[in-house]
Amino acid sequence: MAAVLGFPLVRVVVLSFQDWGLAQIFTDRAPEFAAGRNYRRIVTDRAFWSALRRTVVLTVAMVALSMAAGVSIALLMERVPAWIRRAVTFVLVLAWAVPSFVSTQVFAWMTDQNAGVLNSLLGLGRHNWYIDSAQGLSVTTAIVVWGAVPFIAITTYAALTQVPAEIVEAARVDGATGWQVLRRITLPVIRPVLVILTALSVIWDFQVFNQIWILRNAAPAPGYQTLSIYSYVKAYQGHEYGYASAVAVVTVLLLLVVMVFYLRRIVRAGEGS
Template sequence: MATRRRIPFLLVAPTVLVLGAALGYPVGWQVVTSLQKFGLLQQFGQPPEWVGLDNYAALVTDPTLWAVVARSIVFCVVVAATTVVAGGLIALLMRRVGTAARLTLQVSLLVAWAMPVVASMTVWAWIVDWRRGLLNWLLERLGVDAAGHNWLAEPLSFFVIAAVIVVWMSVPFVALSIYAGLTQISPEVLEAAEIDGATGWQRVRHIMLPLIAPVLSIVLLLQLIWDLRVFTQIKLLQDAGGVVNETNLLGTYIYQLGTGSGDFGTSSAVSILMLVLTLALSWYYVRSLMKEET
């Protein structure tokens, strides 16, 4: 009997060990490096200097870091919430339209989601280009004087453009996930509510949302994690004309410290801070999921 109980654990153990090694080594290396002075000389073989918590102490008093952290949290929360709302509305739309329209929507979402990030960012960079971009051309045709306006030069418009791009890339996953949850709701329950006089909004609010709450929780959790560590979209927009020091988020700030400045010790410390921040932001949702499992 005891042997039979151990069999599932023995079967899972190899996978757990591989995942632990694959995930544990990079995190362990980051922790050790964050406690060292690790710069360009160390890349050429010079032993790193052990500095303990000095990198963290320097970060605590660095106003630039806290500006980046605040900017990252605001961007993450706004974009994640917008993505879930937009994805939920599209999921409701797919539930109401006919088969042909639903299949067209689903294929369009899959194509947008499957598009490589760099390829799609090339198109977006052309759209917002201040010299020959589609956005300025369209605004000119609508009577708005936007000739030569650089949307990426101002931090506010930069992050609006970045938010639109990130939401556009993330909505397909959220919409399809929520739609999959909606398909599991019994039609008889909704029909009974409609017969009792419930409006469409009441059916959504009091029946659909509570029944798909686990799906909403997990997609929101994933979006918070993904949007907090967004890098490629921000970096490519910065390369296209953004002011780096005014538009850095945590991902690009870590890149700037490490690859750009060669200060891998400090960049590792920021990486650990980013990991802690990710856990802090997602803890509420993880705890909620654990309660539901219990």
């Protein structure tokens, strides 16, 4: 952990307080100490705030759709015959095993302007799904949700198997409807798992990079840039490594807030069990 995460993180923090650019790459010139200049620049950088807003909106949409679809499939798996449940589980694991690079390429082909199957099915002709960022990011959201649903569905189904059957049966005998059983018994029992899945999804989706980068052929326009992409572009295209490091540090700090919440929920779940 110290070698893989600790040292790079310390290095990024140090860079965030320096003016590190092309001069340091091609010469032996020592970087100048920037104090808090890079962080003050973030406050007035409209592109940063646009990327942050875009990241938050995308994260909320991806997490909400992933959780809704995953939990729905898990509830369905609980009610279908065993052979169907095994088939669904196999398909979910198969989808989960597909690398994000491959799934992104598949969606890129499906939404291709000239030969995309989606345009053919919807009768849209040669519609360009990436002519504006709203449509392009919708495709990105679909890719992320498609890859996240298997883990959420399988984990939620595992939690559903721990719901006491005798309590559910007693509620049905007392006249409770399926919705009442779900809301009053099932969801409270599996809530710790749902909270953990939501927190993990937020952490993963907040860092989405590959899908957008591949869909836009390694050249995403400003309207496609999330915080991770914005930091990367500033570092490796703008050669503003100090400022890019400051953006990366702020991103890590935002994620730490979610991680603290996630760890607290794990501890509480452990104490409750």
